[in-house]
Each structure stands twice: as structure tokens, then as C-alpha cells.
Amino acid sequence: xxxxxxxxxxxxxxxxxxxxxxxxxxxxxxxxxxxxxxxxxxxxxxxxxxxxxxxxxxxxxxxxxxxxxxxxxxxxxxxxxxxxxxxxxxxxxxxxxxxxxxxxxxxxxxxxxxxxxxxxxxxxxxxxxxxxxxxxxxxxxxxxxxxxxxxxxxxxxxxxxxxxxxxxxxxxxxxxxxxxxxxxxxxxxxxxxxxxxxxxxxxxxxxxxxxxxxxxxxxxxxxxxxxxxxxxxxxxxxxxxxxxxxxxxxxxxxxxxxxxxxxxxxxxxxxxxxxxxxxxxxxxxxxxxxxxxxxxxxxxxxxxxxxxxxxxxxxxxxxxxxxxxxxxxxxxxxxxxxxxxxxxxxxxxxxxxxxxxxxxxxxxxxxxxxxxxxxxxxxxxxxxxxxxxxxxxxxxxxxxxxxxxxxxxxxxxxxxxxxxxxxxxxxxxxxxxxxxxxxxxxxxxxxxxxxxxxxxxxxxxxxxxxxxx
Numbered sequence: 001x002x003x004x005x006x007x008x009x010x011x012x013x014x015x016x017x018x019x020x021x022x023x024x025x026x027x028x029x030x031x032x033x034x035x036x037x038x039x040x041x042x043x044x045x046x047x048x049x050x051x052x053x054x055x056x057x058x059x060x061x062x063x064x065x066x067x068x069x070x071x072x073x074x075x076x077x078x079x080x081x082x083x084x085x086x087x088x089x090x091x092x093x094x095x096x097x098x099x100x101x102x103x104x105x106x107x108x109x110x111x112x113x114x115x116x117x118x119x120x121x122x123x124x125x126x127x128x129x130x131x132x133x134x135x136x137x138x139x140x141x142x143x144x145x146x147x148x149x150x151x152x153x154x155x156x157x158x159x160x161x162x163x164x165x166x167x168x169x170x171x172x173x174x175x176x177x178x179x180x181x182x183x184x185x186x187x188x189x190x191x192x193x194x195x196x197x198x199x200x201x202x203x204x205x206x207x208x209x210x211x212x213x214x215x216x217x218x219x220x221x222x223x224x225x226x227x228x229x230x231x232x233x234x235x236x237x238x239x240x241x242x243x244x245x246x247x248x249x250x251x252x253x254x255x256x257x258x259x260x261x262x263x264x265x266x267x268x269x270x271x272x273x274x275x276x277x278x279x280x281x282x283x284x285x286x287x288x289x290x291x292x293x294x295x296x297x298x299x300x301x302x303x304x305x306x307x308x309x310x311x312x313x314x315x316x317x318x319x320x321x322x323x324x325x326x327x328x329x330x331x332x333x334x335x336x337x338x339x340x341x342x343x344x345x346x347x348x349x350x351x352x353x354x355x356x357x358x359x360x361x362x363x364x365x366x367x368x369x370x371x372x373x374x375x376x377x378x379x380x381x382x383x384x385x386x387x388x389x390x391x392x393x394x395x396x397x398x399x400x401x402x403x404x405x406x407x408x409x410x411x412x413x414x415x416x417x418x419x420x421x422x423x424x425x426x427x428x429x430x431x432x433x434x435x436x437x438x439x440x441x442x443x444x445x446x447x448x449x450x451x452x453x454x455x456x457x458x459x460x461x462x463x464x465x466x467x468x469x
Contacts, residue, residue, distance in 0.1 A: 038166070038186030038226065043098040048145035048247070049167050049183065049236055050076055051100040052130070056090040064100055067168045067235025068093060069247050070144045072279050073135035073311045073362030076109075077147060078234030079250045079266060080118040080128040088112050093130065096141035099181045100169040105142060108133040113278060115271070122212050126252040126266045128234070129278060135311040135362040145236070147247040149272035157239055158248060158269070160192045164221050164239050166251060166263060168232030188221040188263070190239075196220035196262040200255055211255060217270050219249050220262040227258040237265040242437065243385075243394055283310030285358045287370040291349045300330075300342035301372040303354045307337075310360035317357040321369065324351035344372070384452065388466035391443040397436045397454065417455045420465070422448065442467055 043049065048070045053062040066082030076093055083091075088109045097104030110133040117125035136142050146152045166186045191199075196214040199222070214220055221237065237249030249265030268275075285307050292300045307314035318339040320331055330342035344352045349372030357367045383396040397416045418438055420429035428445060431438055450465040 038184035040182045041098075041167075041185045043096060043104070043141045043183055046165075046167050046183070046185065046236070046238070046245075047096065047141050047143040048245075050093045050095045051097075051169055052076070052078060052082065052234060053092045053094065054086055054090050055092075056086060062092050064169055064232075066233040067251070068130065069147075069236040069250070070095060070136060070142065071129075071147050071247070071275070072144060072282075073138065073360075073364065074132045075279055076130040076132065077247065077250060077268070077275070078128050078130060079126045079252050080114040081120065081123060081126050081252060082233030083112055083114065083128055084120065086112070088130075091130065093132065095136050096139065098183050100183070101181050105136055107136065115274065122215075123253050123264070123266075124215060124217060125271075127250060127268070127271050127274075129275075138363040145238070145245055145247045147272065147275060148239075148249075148267075148269035149276075150269070152244075153239060153241055153246045153248060153269060157241055157246075158190060158219060158267075160190055160195065162190045162239060163187055164190055164237050164248060166221065166226075166235065166237055166265075168235035168251070186223075186226045188223040188226055191220050191222045191262060193218065193220060196222070196264065199262055212253065214262070214264055217267050218252065218264050219267040220264050222262040225259050227254060227261070227263050243439075244396070281309035283358070283360050283364045283366050284308045285356065285366050285368045287356060287368045289354075289370045289372055291346070291372045293346065294342060297345065298342065299344050299346050299349050299352075299372070300340055301344065301349060301352045301354075303339040303341075303356070303370055305337050305339075305356045305358065305368070307358045307360060307366075310364050311362040313361060315359045317359075319355045319357075321353040321355050322351070323353065324348040384465060388468040389442045390467075390469055391441070393440045393442045393465065393467075395433065395438045395440060395452065395454070397433060419453045419455075421451045421453065422446075443469075 050068045050070060051064050052066040052068050054065045055062045066078060068076040068078035071077045088111050091109035093107055093109065094100060095105045095107070109130045111131040113129040113131070115125040115127045119125065166188065167183065169180055169183055193214045193216070200211045200214065219237070233251055235251045236247055237251065238245050239248040240246070247268055249268055252264050252266050254263045255261035285305055287303065287305045290302045292302060294300050303318070305316055316336040318333060320329070320341055322329060322341065325344060325348065328343055332340040332342070339354050339356070341352050341354065351371065353369055353371035355367060355369045357365060359365050385394045395418055416433045418429070418431050418433065419427060420440070422428050428450065429440060431440070445467050447467050447469055450467060452465050
């Protein structure tokens, strides 16, 4: 007779009394999220995905027990059921590696925060956060993913029939507890909770408790021959909002055989407020300026920048952006967060500007621009994908910059203007984002290095782009 339990319980039978009690009363084996029927992918295709590892008892060399998703440089979202019997001291995560056994960044877990309402019998509130001892360093293979919230994922994108992707390193054959080293992805369709319950409640062995109900806090995906199961509980379920990947769920449980029943995930959108109350603020930068009169009817403009959120400490890189006169100009860097330009005329102080590029300890980057007598606060820098680009380049802005002056504040600008210059400074493309997104056809552009300039109100951001065919 098969037994029903939850993600990680099976490998902890010998050491967990709670798990023993649950299994002894259950009707089927629990299913820890694995990827059955999926396809191998590179970590660069899902750089938010991490492997969660434990050295507890039978895993002295930190073997995988589940998966998770990067939601901040120091924070991993996973399922609470994947962490039964675990403590932070027993856990590590590996990020940025296609092979879960080697490469990438291996980081110790410092703290586990389980949802206080987690129920191991019903799988209600099956969500948890792992705080890392040191922040991840972002690169092409290590990036965060936005979790589902009212702002990132509309309800209609979680309706039945919408495609979703499950990711993980779990066993690729139903019934196996041997993980694969290769990251895999299975694309499946969302089904209604009613449909999932109807499929799950049929042919339940007797005696034993019923199969847990798929509640409003859960979301189900199903395709015969595919499924989530062993040794990847907490792994990501991703839905695309346009071209933007959004973390809609984390793998929780399923009936056995796993590739013949729905895979049930925690519905993360229902926990957006809980997550927002725990996660740190995103990286932002505040820039201000002060015009100081000088001799000979000249002025000096002092600029001040302050990084906020993200992972301190911050580094500051300043660039002068002067749009008046011919100089001579005096440039002074008075410490990392301060910058001065002298030599301008008082009437043209608002044309004396500076751009600051702030990088935090996790390699997150943000840019903002300020001019004499005014300043802007920019929430995020340009996001480009892929880079290097071949046939297309997606350019995205998370939020419009907001210009503020000493007297007034204007409404954030919704659109951003994009200019693409080649290495010689020749304009090759000009366009405007719509709803924060622009998709550029780069198939006809010659290979080489390009400079992307984004103007949003009075804020300007720049990014180097490589075209490679």
C-alpha cells in the first residue's frame, strides 16, 4: 500500500516522530517536487532557480532536498514542507549552476522563516523563506524573480488553460529517489481547483484519511506524463506576464503516481503581503544637488547621492553630463557619494548635470541623473535581455523616474525614450517603450558593441549592449 505525505518527509522517516505518525495514518506516499517528463535547460534560462541542500543525518555531504527561487539577494522562497526537520545550520543553497552538484555560488543558510500557519497534514500555507548568510552576487546565471502580487500578475493569468513551468533537479522517473544533476523544466497547463480535486479524490485507497483538498491557497497544473514529485519541494512554478517571468507558485504536493495526477503548488499571490512584510526594500538611489555661487559670476553645482535598500555597502560612479557652454569645467569627486562641477553660469545651472551609477554588494545596479536646482529618484536601471543579443533585444523599465524640485513634484513619466548608438556614436535606433517594454529587432544590426540610452523624464540611464550573430 502506498503512503501519502509531503515534500521531504520520506527521507526523514527514521528521525522524525511527527513524520512517522503522519505516514502511519496515510493512504499514499507524499510527493516531493521532481520534474518528470521535462526537458533539460541551462541555468541562464531560469537564473532565479536554486537547489536547497542538507547535511542532516543521511546527507552528510549536503545532498539536495528541494528547490527554491531567488526573490532578493539574501532571500530564497521555498515551501515549508521541504524543510521539515531542518534547521538553518543544516542547509545550504547552490545558485547559478545548471549542475546542482557543482559550480555556481554555494551559500550557507542563516535563518528559516516558515509561515506560522503551515499545516503539515493539509499543506495549507506551505511557504517559507530562507535568509542567506551572505548575499548572492548577481550575474547572467544568478538573478531574482518577481513573486506574484497584485502588481506583477493579474488573476486572469492564473486561470485554467494558462501555461506554467515547473523547474527542478528532482528524479525524472516516477517512484525514483535519485536526483538528476541537470536542471529540467516541464511546461504544463493550469487546471481549476475543482478539476484538481475531482481528479485527486477518485480511487483513494481505504482505509486511510482522504487526500488533502486543493484549497484557495493552492494552484494546480496537470499534463499526463509530467509532474512534480521527489526531492525538489519548494521549486518554482513560473507564469509569464508578457515576457516577464513571475513566480506564481512553489511545488508542494501531489498524489502518486505523480505523472498521472495534478501537481499542487502554493499560490504565492495569496502571500504577497506576508512576503512584503519580511523582505527588505529593493535597491533605490536618492540624488540631490546644490548650486553654490562662485567668483567671476560662476557657480559650482554639488551633487549628493545616497543608496537605499538592496545590500549595502554601495559604490558610486559619477559621470558629468553638461549641456551648456564650452567650459573650462572643474570636476571634483569629494568622496564616493559626492560629486562637484564648477565653472558654469548661474543662469544655466539647470543644464549642469551628473549621472550616478550605484552598485550594491550583490551587483545590483541603479542609475539616476540630477541637474542644478533639481533631482530625480530612479527606482531601477534598464533591464535588457538577452545580452549578448542576436535577433531581438528586450528593453524593460520597472518604474518611471520621478523628478522632484525644491518647490514641486511632477507625476512619474510612464514612457521612456530609447536610443541605441554604435561604438562610433552613430544613432542606430530610436523608439519609445510601451507599458515599460520595448522589443527591438536586432537581426539586421552588425555585430559589435552598442550603447543603449534610456531617457525617462529628466532621468537618464545607460547600458552597454553586445550584438552577436
